Amino acid sequence: MRHFVEELDYLRSRLLEMSGLVEDSVHRSVLSLAEKDAQQAQRVLHNEAEINRMEIEIDDLATRLLALQQPMATDLRFITAAIKINNDLERMGDLAVNIVERALSLMHEPLMKPLIDIPLMADRVQSMIRKSLDAFVKKDAELARNVLVSDDAVDELCGSVYTELISYMERDPKTVRQGINLMFVARNLERLADHATNIAEDVLFLVQGVDVRHHAETRE
Amino acid sequence: MRHFVEELDYLRSRLLEMSGLVEDSVHRSVLSLAEKDAQQAQRVLHNEAEINRMEIEIDDLATRLLALQQPMATDLRFITAAIKINNDLERMGDLAVNIVERALSLMHEPLMKPLIDIPLMADRVQSMIRKSLDAFVKKDAELARNVLVSDDAVDELCGSVYTELISYMERDPKTVRQGINLMFVARNLERLADHATNIAEDVLFLVQGVDVRHHAETRE
Numbered sequence: 001m002r003h004f005v006e007e008l009d010y011l012r013s014r015l016l017e018m019s020g021l022v023e024d025s026v027h028r029s030v031l032s033l034a035e036k037d038a039q040q041a042q043r044v045l046h047n048e049a050e051i052n053r054m055e056i057e058i059d060d061l062a063t064r065l066l067a068l069q070q071p072m073a074t075d076l077r078f079i080t081a082a083i084k085i086n087n088d089l090e091r092m093g094d095l096a097v098n099i100v101e102r103a104l105s106l107m108h109e110p111l112m113k114p115l116i117d118i119p120l121m122a123d124r125v126q127s128m129i130r131k132s133l134d135a136f137v138k139k140d141a142e143l144a145r146n147v148l149v150s151d152d153a154v155d156e157l158c159g160s161v162y163t164e165l166i167s168y169m170e171r172d173p174k175t176v177r178q179g180i181n182l183m184f185v186a187r188n189l190e191r192l193a194d195h196a197t198n199i200a201e202d203v204l205f206l207v208q209g210v211d212v213r214h215h216a217e218t219r220e
Numbered sequence: 221m222r223h224f225v226e227e228l229d230y231l232r233s234r235l236l237e238m239s240g241l242v243e244d245s246v247h248r249s250v251l252s253l254a255e256k257d258a259q260q261a262q263r264v265l266h267n268e269a270e271i272n273r274m275e276i277e278i279d280d281l282a283t284r285l286l287a288l289q290q291p292m293a294t295d296l297r298f299i300t301a302a303i304k305i306n307n308d309l310e311r312m313g314d315l316a317v318n319i320v321e322r323a324l325s326l327m328h329e330p331l332m333k334p335l336i337d338i339p340l341m342a343d344r345v346q347s348m349i350r351k352s353l354d355a356f357v358k359k360d361a362e363l364a365r366n367v368l369v370s371d372d373a374v375d376e377l378c379g380s381v382y383t384e385l386i387s388y389m390e391r392d393p394k395t396v397r398q399g400i401n402l403m404f405v406a407r408n409l410e411r412l413a414d415h416a417t418n419i420a421e422d423v424l425f426l427v428q429g430v431d432v433r434h435h436a437e438t439r440e
Contacts, residue, residue, distance in 0.1 A: 076287050080283055083304075087307065166396060173390045176386060176390050177390070180403065183400065187404075
């Protein structure tokens with residue numbers, strides 16, 4: 001087994017790689033929807049298989065480090081954060097697949113309107129994923145707090161997507177099926193943002209020892 | 221600090237308690253919807269605050285056990301499983317709150333139809349939660365597998381709820397808003413079942429050392 005410090009570095013770099021795949025999946029999932037591109041959808045499915053493999057590997061590595069190295073204080077907190085972040089990233093891969101499934105079911109019909117807010121949500125989410133992992137690697141509390149703020153912006157965008165789609169569906173029942181598919185896309189993006197927020201909260205706990213979970217007032 | 225074995229027992233009993241609250245929340249959330257009962261909704265919000273407190277406490281306890289006791293093999297696996305189950309239960313509390321939010325927004329209008337499949341989904345989900353935690357406490361692989369099977373049944377129910385609601389919405393645009401709210405209720409129940417399934421998979425890994433995540437074929 002490598003030296004403990006090297007193992008921690010490896011754990012860190014694997015999580016970064018995994019988050020890169022998740023980011024890529026988010027981007028491609030919305031691209032597959034907006035541009036009706038089945039190849040992008042395929043890549044997301046391919047990414048997911050890889051993300052699942054990485055989750056098991058990272059989980060094993062983290063558990064092994066806990067077992068063999070009996071780490072103390074900071075390292076221990078780092079490893080338990082890694083276990084949670086790993087879990088979040090894996091679920092994020094699934095959410096991108098959910099988006100792709102909606103994209104595939106809309107592949108052969110024209111969209112009721114050009115997509116504007118949904119690609120915007122996807123951009124925000126990608127940036128949140130990148131920042132939350134950067135914050136983890138650099139132990140940067142400021143960056144982590146930045147992610148919490150972005151989450152509110154994504155929630156707002158999601159709300160306006162819902163409102164717009166519902167008004168379409170109420171005016172024209174033929175848009176119901178597509179409208180619901182698009183709402184679920186927005187909902188999955190919102191949940192992706194929630195997972196990035198979970199990661200940022202884990203980073204804040206890791207860096208500052210402050211538990212910001214369930215304390216909405218600290219997120220203002 | 222109590223003896224290590226006692227601490228593990230305590231960890232186990234706190235998780236059981238927490239899952240009891242989650243089960244109660246699922247039950248009351250759908251009751252608040254079906255019977256337009258705002259008091260049930262309040263209880264779910266109250267439960268969630270308690271669940272959030274328990275999550276932090278259990279997380280602290282588990283991390284402390286990892287740090288101070290340097291547990292080996294089985295105990296280590298038990299504690300990392302506890303950390304994950306804790307995380308799942310907390311999110312399940314949030315999902316019950318999501319249902320309650322939908323219930324509250326439908327509180328002052330008649331439902332388009334009597335609810336049948338949604339309460340049925342809630343019953344299944346409650347039973348999955350109970351079984352997955354029982355499986356954890358008793359290290360019972362058979363019971364854990366039983367949860368994986370129930371998940372497919374819940375997915376099917378969810379699919380039929382969607383189909384029915386979409387046909388209502390297409391026939392009568394005035395039902396769009398309510399239909400979407402009810403779809404999100406079904407979706408939240410489906411996600412609750414997914415979390416119970418995650419717990420059951422963690423139990424199987426704990427008991428058998430077999431990683432059933434991402435291996436759909438083992439779930440047949």
